Amino acid sequence: MSTISIAIQKGGSGKTTTTMNLAAALQQMGNKILLIDLDPQANLTQALGFLDEPNPTIYEMLRDASMGEIPDINKAILQAGEMDLIPAALDLATAELELVSVYGREKLLTKLLAPIKKQYDYIFIDCPPAIGMLTVNALVASDYVLMPLQAEYLPLKGVHAFMQTFRKIRNQLNENLNVLGFVLTKYNQRKNMNKSILKRLQDDYGNKVFETRIRENIALATAQEKGVDIYRHDKTSNGAIDYLKLANEFLIKIE
Numbered sequence: 147m148s149t150i151s152i153a154i155q156k157g158g159s160g161k162t163t164t165t166m167n168l169a170a171a172l173q174q175m176g177n178k179i180l181l182i183d184l185d186p187q188a189n190l191t192q193a194l195g196f197l198d199e200p201n202p203t204i205y206e207m208l209r210d211a212s213m214g215e216i217p218d219i220n221k222a223i224l225q226a227g228e229m230d231l232i233p234a235a236l237d238l239a240t241a242e243l244e245l246v247s248v249y250g251r252e253k254l255l256t257k258l259l260a261p262i263k264k265q266y267d268y269i270f271i272d273c274p275p276a277i278g279m280l281t282v283n284a285l286v287a288s289d290y291v292l293m294p295l296q297a298e299y300l301p302l303k304g305v306h307a308f309m310q311t312f313r314k315i316r317n318q319l320n321e322n323l324n325v326l327g328f329v330l331t332k333y334n335q336r337k338n339m340n341k342s343i344l345k346r347l348q349d350d351y352g353n354k355v356f357e358t359r360i361r362e363n364i365a366l367a368t369a370q371e372k373g374v375d376i377y378r379h380d381k382t383s384n385g386a387i388d389y390l391k392l393a394n395e396f397l398i399k400i401e
């Protein structure tokens with residue numbers, strides 16, 4: 147089994163879309179999946195159809211863990227179709243501040259997941275668009291980090307900053323953490339900017355850049371709004387095809 151953080155400190159990069167649809171593709175191949183929504187925006191929770199704030203969420207679990215007890219994480223697991231989900235709600239935003247002064251604050255999520263890790267083939271953590279305590283907790287609990295990027299100029303600067311954090315965490319907190327790769331999202335081959343960003347990314351990070359690119363596809367946004375993954379919305383869409391291709395490349399890279 148492996149735990150994968152989907153992270154980059156910029157909103158709108160395709161983190162949530164990639165988390166749910168890559169996971170859905172892997173689920174269809176027969177893998178047992180747990181999704182963790184670690185973003186206070188709770189986009190993943192909503193995108194999986196949970197519109198009323200669920201309770202408990204990952205926030206209650208982290209809060210209890212920060213007070214020294216390890217709560218039963220199973221109480222926070224919801225069924226999202228064929229996948230399991232630990233949801234988030236807006237109150238998770240307060241965790242960012244509350245955790246700062248807690249002893250062992252970087253390892254709370256690792257501790258929470260320890261009892262259930264073995265039940266899953268893949269655990270995906272959808273991270274918030276910032277490098278704070280929540281993202282650090284995700285990276286410390288993970289074997290891999292996967293970084294979705296929109297093929298524009300600015301994200302490339304963000305990538306270098308994010309990689310510094312990655313190296314710090316690897317050196318100080320989790321030597322098992324590896325870069326799985328970068329995935330370009332909302333890709334449009336006709337845009338020159340997209341092509342030149344792809345080339346620069348490949349120059350800097352070589353084979354860490356996924357061959358599969360997720361094309362711009364409105365069906366992905368529509369599915370998210372409907373509260374279902376792309377395979378339940380439109381199996382024949384480019385989005386469905388691209389995430390299936392990504393899942394195949396994922397399986398080769400993760401071995």
Ligand SMILES: Nc1ncnc2c1ncn2[C@@H]1O[C@H](COP(=O)(O)OP(=O)(O)O)[C@@H](O)[C@H]1O
Nearest residue numbers: 157158159160161162163332361362363367370
């Ligand atoms: N390949 C794509 N084509 C078109 N729209 C996309 C694509 N990927 C994501 N989106 C849309 O872009 C917005 C931001 O994506 P999201 O996955 O929520 O980013 P993040 O989680 O990094 O903030 C969402 O409305 C989503 O539906």
Ligand SMILES: [Mg+2]
Nearest residue numbers: 161162185189
């Ligand atoms: Mg998101």
